[in-house]
Amino acid sequence: AQSVTQLDSHVSVSExxxxxLRCNYSSSYSPSLFWYVQxxxxxLQLLLKYTSAATLVxxxxxxxxxxxxxxxxxxxxxxxxxxxxxxxYFCVVSKLAGSARQLTFGSGTQLTVLP
Amino acid sequence: DSGVTQTPxxxxxxxxxxxxxxxxxxxxxxxxxxxxxxxxxxLQFLIQYYNGEERAKGNIxxxxxxxxxxxxxxxxNLSSLELxxxxxxxCASSASGMYQETQYFGPGTRxxxx
Numbered sequence: 649a650q651s652v653t654q655l656d657s658h659v660s661v662s663e664x665x666x667x668x669l670r671c672n673y674s675s676s677y678s679p680s681l682f683w684y685v686q687x688x689x690x691x692l693q694l695l696l697k698y699t700s701a702a703t704l705v706x707x708x709x710x711x712x713x714x715x716x717x718x719x720x721x722x723x724x725x726x727x728x729x730x731x732x733x734x735x736x737y738f739c740v741v742s743k744l745a746g747s748a749r750q751l752t753f754g755s756g757t758q759l760t761v762l763p
Numbered sequence: 764d765s766g767v768t769q770t771p772x773x774x775x776x777x778x779x780x781x782x783x784x785x786x787x788x789x790x791x792x793x794x795x796x797x798x799x800x801x802x803x804x805x806l807q808f809l810i811q812y813y814n815g816e817e818r819a820k821g822n823i824x825x826x827x828x829x830x831x832x833x834x835x836x837x838x839x840n841l842s843s844l845e846l847x848x849x850x851x852x853x854c855a856s857s858a859s860g861m862y863q864e865t866q867y868f869g870p871g872t873r874x875x876x877x
Contacts, residue, residue: 684868691765691853692868750819751807751866753797761850 650675650743652662654754662762666710667726669757671739674720680742681722682751683713687735695737698722709733734761767869771853772853774866775875781842785816788835789868792830794818795828795837796857797864801850812837 655670675680683695696707703715713724722739739754766789770789777781788795797809801823812831823829826844831837841848852874853865 682865691767691870692855694865694867697865750808750811750821751798752764752808755805 649657650679650682650741650752651755652741652754654737654739654741655724656757657755658758658760660760660762661729663731664728667724667729667733667759669724669737669739669759671724671754673722673739673741674722675741681713681715682740682742683711683724684738684740684753685735686729686738686756689739695724706739714737729761731763734759746754765867765869767854767856767867769852769872771872772870773837773873773875775877776844777877778846779842780844780876781840782874784835784839784841784852784854784874786839786854786856786869787820788837788854789867792856792858792867793835794857794864795831795835796855797823797837798853798855799850800853800870800871807822807840807852814830819875841874844850846876848874851876 651674653672681698684692686692695711696705697704698715705710711726736756739753744752768787770785791856794813796811800806809823810829811819815831826842851871853871855868857864857866
């Protein structure tokens with residue numbers, strides 16, 4: 649079965665410092681992995697996705713993630729945090745069910761950015 | 764703005780009642796998905812439709828049902844509502860529902876059952 653584990657429920661960083669949000673996945677085959685962000689009272693926005701083309705994936709707003717098969721990880725990073733990055737982040741794995749596709753969400757990581 | 768619209772934005776109702784949530788997918792997208800986000804269960808996939816037909820089911824209760832119409836909009840019907848059904852309900856759409864496709868999410872409908 650496909651699943652994701654977000655290792656931190658809360659992460660707090662100072663503005664201008666690096667961001668690291670950790671995600672481990674479990675999948676019986678090469679997975680499709682995504683990071684989504686949810687700002688307060690907003691819907692979910694796709695940050696980036698991995699679909700086996702390249703292990704380092706660049707997303708929007710300066711975020712990137714590296715797929716490491718040996719570590720079954722897909723951590724999200726950003727070199728320098730902005731106040732506007734404060735939000736909840738979800739690591740997501742795509743599960744193939746026949747010809748259909750389901751997303752399985754991690755429990756989320758709340759990112760706080762301190763001035 | 765993802766291009767996916769959901770109505771209403773907020774809904775307050777009483778236990779035992781029935782409500783209908785509506786979703787319009789992005790222009791050209793054939794597949795619609797419904798998700799529930801609650802504090803205790805997190806984000807869960809409920810059901811997927813593709814071009815009017817049910818394609819996949821997740822953790823959807825028997826009291827809940829959905830359909831996708833010929834114009835591709837979708838409705839999620841929740842009946843015999845319980846306090847625990849209070850949650851944020853998201854709709855998402857994608858072009859064809861295939862494996863590596865990106866899903867685009869609407870802003871959600873916040874349901875409060877009193």
